[in-house]
Amino acid sequence: MKLLSAFRSSYLNRRGTTFRSLDPSSFDGGFIPKPSPSSIFWLAIHCLCCLISLILGFRFSHLVLFFLFSTSVTNLYTTTAGVSQLLKLKPLEKANVTAKSSRVVVGRHGIRIRPWPHPNPIEVMRAHQLLERVQKEQKSLYGVRSPRAVIAVTPTYVRTFQALHLTGVMHSLMLVPYDVVWIVVEAGGKTNETASFVGKSRLKTVHVGFDQKMPNTWEDRRRVESKMRIQGLRIVREEKLDGIVVFADDSNMHSMELFDEIQNVRWFGALSVGILAHSGNADELSSVLKMNQEGKPIQGPSCDSSGKLVGWHVFNTQPYATKTAVYVDDKAAVMPSKMEWSGFVLNSRLLWKEPVDDRPTWVKDVDNLLDGNEEIEDGPLSMVKDPSMVETLGSCGRNVLLWWLRVEARADSKFPPGWIIKSPLEITVPSKRTPWPDSSSKLPVVTKEAKYNQPATEKRSGKAKRIKEQEQ
C-alpha cells in the first residue's frame, strides 16, 4: 500500500503543476490509511490503467483523463492522412495571457511520430535523382569547362594475369565520366580472350593485333610495348581522334582523379606515378624499404618552390641492383623503365598529319616516328625537343594519380581459356565441412606429386585412393 501510494504521489509530482487543473479531486491527496471502497476502486482503476499503459507503451491514463476532462479540441493532432495520434500525448499548457494571440503555445508538446517511421522507397529514389542532378549542376558550374575525350592506349598480350589486369583497366575506363576511346594493341595478333574483355567494356574500342609475340625478358618486353604504343598512336593519327591520349598499361591502377586532372593538359603533360616495385618476398621488401628510406617510390616531374619544372624524379633502382628480375616470371623485384610511358599524357592533335595552328614548337614532329623511320629509345620524353616546357599535372606531381605494378605468373602457367571451366578439374580438395559422408574432417594435403607417388605411406595411400575414386 505504502509503495503504491508513494508511487502515486511521485507520479503526481512528476507531472507537476500542469496536471493539477485537470486532476479529478480524488486523485490528489496522499496516503489513505484505511482501505475504503472508493479508494480501492480508484486503486483498481489506477492499476488497470498502469497495466494497459504497460501493454500499449504510452500513458493510457493520461489519454483517458484528457478525453474526459479536456475542453479544447485543438489538442487532437489528427492532421493529415498517415499521421496517427501521438504516442506521448500530454495536454498543453496555455500561454500566459497577452494582448497578442500567438499560434505557437509555450509548454509541453507531444512528439509526433508517424506510424511507420521508415524510408519510402519511391522517395529515396527521388532523393537520389535530386542528388544526381545537383551534382551534375555542380560539375557544370565548377568542374571542367569543355571536357575532352580520353583516348587510352593499352598494349597487352594473352597470359594468365591478363584477365586480372585488363579487368582493372576496363573498370577504371568504364567509370570515367568523359567520352572514352580504348585502343587495345595485342601482341601476337588478335585473340578471342582479349576481344571478350574489349567487348564487355561497352566503350568505343579499337582492337588491333601486333605481329610480334611478347618476349620473355622484361627488357625486351619493354621494347615491344613501346612499339605497340607507337602503333596505337598511329591509329590515333589515322582515325584523327580528338582528345587526350593516356597510356593505360594493363597492369597499372588508375585513380578517377587522374582523368579529371588530365583535362587540364594543353599539349604534353607529365604526372607522378607511384612505383610499386615488389618481388612478393616479404623479407626482401622490408630490407629494401630500410635501405630506401630517403628515396620515394615515385616517378614524375619535380618542381622548385615557384612551381617551375626543374627536373624529373626517377625511381631509385640502386637497392635492387643485384636482385632485379630478368625474366618475366622471376621471383625478384621488377624494375620500371627510366621513364614510364604511363606518366605522360598528350593532346591527340599533336599526332595529326595536318598541321594544327598553335602546335607548340617544343614538341618534335612525330610523323617520322609514327611512320616507323625512327626508333624511340628513352621513353616519351624523346618526343619533346625541350623537356623543360612539359606541363606538370597534379599540382606539379605532388599528387600521385596512378600506380605502376608489374605482377606476372610463371612462364608455363596455364589458365582455362576465357576463364570458363569446360573439362572437369584434375584435382578436387574437399572443403572442411562437406556434406558428403565419406570424407574425413581433416583437410588432406594433396599435391600433384601425391597423384604419382601412390603407395608412399599408409596415410598417403588412403588419400590417393580417395582421389582416384573422385577422379572416376
Add this chain to the structure above:
Amino acid sequence: MTNRLSLSAILLFLFFSASSAQHNVRTERISGSAGDVLEDNPVGKLKVYVYELPSKYNKKLLQKDPRCLTHMFAAEIFMHRFLLSSPVRTLNPDEADWFCSPIYPTCDLTPTGLPLPFKSPRMMRSAIQLISSNWPYWNKTEGADHFFVVPHDFGACFHYQEEKAIERGILPLLKRATLVQTFGQRNHVCLDQGSITIPPFAPPQKMHAHLIPPDVPRSIFVYFRGLFYDVNNDPEGGYYARGARAAVWENFKNNPLFDISTDHPTTYYEDMQRSIFCLCPLGWAPWSPRLVEAVVFGCIPVIIADDIVLPFADAIPWEEIGVFVAEKDVPELDTILTSIPTEVILRKQRLLANPSMKQAMLFPQPAQPGDAFHQILNGLARKLPHDGSVYLKAGEKVLNWTAGPVGDLKPW
C-alpha cells in the same frame, strides 16, 4: 540587305544574351521586400552618435571574461567596436539620427559559458538612467531614436526560459527604443514591431578555414548535428524545441537519407558543404547559428520553427532561399523535401551562392562592405526619417520608470 542586317543583329543580340546568361548562371541577385538593398552603402544615409559610458558597462565586463568575444552573443561587442571606427559615426550628437549605447548585458557568464540574464535588466536600467541624466537626447524622445543591441535568447525580455521571458516582457524602459536582436517570432511579446533581427555571431575565420573546393559533389541529402533531447533540463521530452527535434529523431533515425546524430565530428563544417539540406530546427529559442553556417556553406536551410522571423527579413527573401516546414509537418519531412521540384532546389542553391548573401550573415573583423554590421546600419537607415510624433514636448513623460518586477528597480 536590310534583312541580312537585321538577322545578324538578332543573332548578335542572342549571342550576347546567351553568353551573359551563362555568366550569371552561378548566382542570382537577391532582393527582399525592401528591394535590392543587400549591397547598399549606409555611409551618408545616417549618422550615429556613440555615448561614452563608464567602462563598468562594457570594458570591465569584457576584461573579467574574454569569452564574451567568441560566444554567439558577441554581436553587441563587435557592433560597438565597428561603430567607433565607422564613417557613419559622428562626434556631434546634435546632428545624429541614431544613438548607440555600448552596454554588454550578456557578458555575465557561468563557468560553462552560458550568459546569466538576471542582472541584465538592472544594468540596462542604470545605464539608461545615466544616459537620461547626463545627456538631453534621451528625454527628447524617451529613447525613440536610440537603439540597443540585445542578442540574448529572447532579446530584451532578458530571460532564457520562454515562459519567464514572456512574463517579464520587453523591459519597459526600452519600449520606445529600436531593438537589434537575434530573437524573432511573430506575435511574440519579446519582438517589438520595429525591431531589427540579426543573425547570431559565428566566427567567420573559423568557418572560412574549413572551406572545401566547390566541385566536391554534394552527396548527403539532409544533415544535422545537435541535441534531440535535452536530458538535463527536459528529461521527458516535449518541452525542448516544442518536441520538434525529438520528432525529427524518432521519425528519421532509420532513414539513410538523413545524416542526423548528436555527436560533433571534426569535419562538421566540411560535411555541411557536402549536403544539400541542413536542418535548422528551434531549440530552447527559435534562432540558432546553424542558419548562418548553412548559408555560408551553401546548404539549403530547412527551418523548423513556427512563426520565426529570420535575420534582415526585409532585405533577404527567406522563403525563396530556405525551406520552411511547420512543426506539425515534421513527420512528413522526407516527403516534403523530396517533392520539391529540381528547378526550385537549383535556384535556391544559386541564391545561396551569391556572395553578398553570405557576407550579410557574417560579422568579420575588420568590417567589410555588405556584412552584417552594414545591414544593421541599412536597416536603421530605412527607418529614417523619424516620425515627428516621437519627439516629445518638454516635460512630457511616456515611459513608466517604476514598471517591472521589484528586483529590477535595485541599482546596479
